[in-house]
Amino acid sequence: MRPSIAIAGTSNSVMARCYAWVLSNSPDFDVVNHSRGASSSTVLPYALGKIDLSQTDFLVIDVLNNEENFVLLGQTTIEDVKNNLCSALDAAAEHGVVPIVLSFPRQNFLNRERVVHDAIKAYCRELGVVFVDMYEMVEDAVERAPVTVYKRSFFDGVAHIKRPISRLVGSRLADAIRRSFHSDRVATSDHALAFDRIEFCFPEPEAGLIERQNGFATEKIACLGVGESIGLMDSFDVVGIAFNSEMTDSVLSTDHEQVISLKGPDKAEGRELMTVILPTRFRSSRLTVTGEPGAKFEFVGYARHTDDRRARTRVARRSVLPVPEFDEQFKKDIALLAVT
Structure with a gap:
């Protein structure tokens, strides 16, 4: 074996x-x-x-x-x-x-x-x-x-x-x-x-997921435009956001008007997927896409506290x-x- x-x-x-x-x-x-x-x-x-x-x-x-x-x-x-x-x-x-x-x-x-x-x-x-x-x-x-x-x-x-x-x-x-x-x-x-136990939450199928691939990975992604939002599990601290940096060009806002700007590596011509998981800290029941008309957010998921202290x-x-x-x-x- x-x-x-x-x-x-x-x-x-x-x-x-x-x-x-x-x-x-x-x-x-x-x-x-x-x-x-x-x-x-x-x-x-x-x-x-x-x-x-x-x-x-x-x-x-x-x-x-x-x-x-x-x-x-x-x-x-x-x-x-x-x-x-x-x-x-x-x-x-x-x-x-x-x-x-x-x-x-x-x-x-x-x-x-x-x-x-x-x-x-x-x-x-x-x-x-x-x-x-x-x-x-x-x-x-x-x-x-x-x-x-x-x-x-x-x-x-x-x-x-x-x-x-x-x-x-x-x-x-x-x-x-x-x-x-x-x-x-x-x-x-x-x-x-x-330690405080952390877990990752992927978007629910009800969010209307699409599939993107590169030579290394496949992701199921929720695609949002300006004014659209996605729900999170309430009352838990979020410590990281995963997104497709190739197709994301937006700013997010939380329930409490905290602004989150997402930026990954430089985009590569012909590449449709680059998953990046960045650290952040906020508490909110929703994330809403803001920014210029045409801005997009391709959401892969988020890491959160579970309120489980070990x-x-x-x-x-x-x-x-x-x-x-x-x-x-x-x-x-x-x-x-x-x-x-």
């Missing part, structure tokens, strides 16, 4: 020929990938709304890369990131799914405080969850490189490590998952880390944890890849 891996992440998990490509193309694994680029940690409740955890052995989580910016800009908080993460860990533990948290570095946070990364790393250490620290990986590789190499050389743009380096990380991660899968059966423990977080683990080995040779190899 092959291990089943589910991936819930952002752009570092959807790039062509990245670490996820290594896992997906290995004959040793069955892989589903519900990552969405340009998103926040609210991609976790979204992805868990699509993943069948009863058929999953390992959950790979990659949600920290964009959160440093979102927290810095005041769009979300470390507490919200923790709630999204612990909700996923707890749901995974219920089905014996072992989590692996990846922290992909950002070039603009290499030499500055990383409050989200540091906080989540501390939580994972407390919970006994595998945390793959790629800031530390880059720093160690620079020190041990057989040639002169600069930290920025590891990156392709601000938010992504170079694909050959990502693939090498994927190879080591694959080895770690193989070792872990063949170890003793899964055990579940719980820890005194409280005093403890459950975690599933195996006797051999899936910790990738970043040994001396690995660090030399990625340093050489950085300069070629």
Whole structure:
């Protein structure tokens, strides 16, 4: 029997020929990938709304890369990131799914405080969850490189490590998952880390849904124009909105006249679907589309508090944890890849 891996992440998990490509193309694994680029940690409740955890052995989580910016800009908080993460860990533990948290570095946070990364790393250490620290990986590789190499050389743009380096990380991660899968059966423990449970709500069929696709995903979407609105579950705090950024160009208003401006990555010619899950915080029974005539909102769903405060977080683990080995040779190899 092959291990089943589910991936819930952002752009570092959807790039062509990245670490996820290594896992997906290995004959040793069955892989589903519900990552969405340009998103926040609210991609976790979204992805868990699509993943069948009863058929999953390992959950790979990659949600920290964009959160440093979102927290810095005041769009979300470390507490919200923790709630999204612990909700996923707890749901995974219920089905014996072992989590692996990846922290992909950002070039603009290499030499500055990383409050989200540091906080989540501390939580994972407390919970006994595998945390793959790629800031530390880059720093160690620079020190041990057989040639002169600069930290920025590891990156392709601000938010992504170079694909050959990502693939090498994927190879080591694959080895770690193989070792872990063949170890003793899964055990579940719980820890005194409280969290507010978050869940994702997809639009109801009564909203008149359409289906959009790209080469990676299919979404059922509620399409709204100016003056139209869609109902939400009342009396719950919303912490994230998912929308099709390719077809959305609008501003939303809430019951309390809070204005929400939605903006995703630049649109690509010929692409009809780019699901983005952005952090936000409001409470409202409806969202109404405002803006210029012709403005559109393609609604995929929203993440919300459930008013379910959990005093403890459950975690599933195996006797051999899936910790990738970043040994001396690995660090030399990625340093050489950085300069070629």
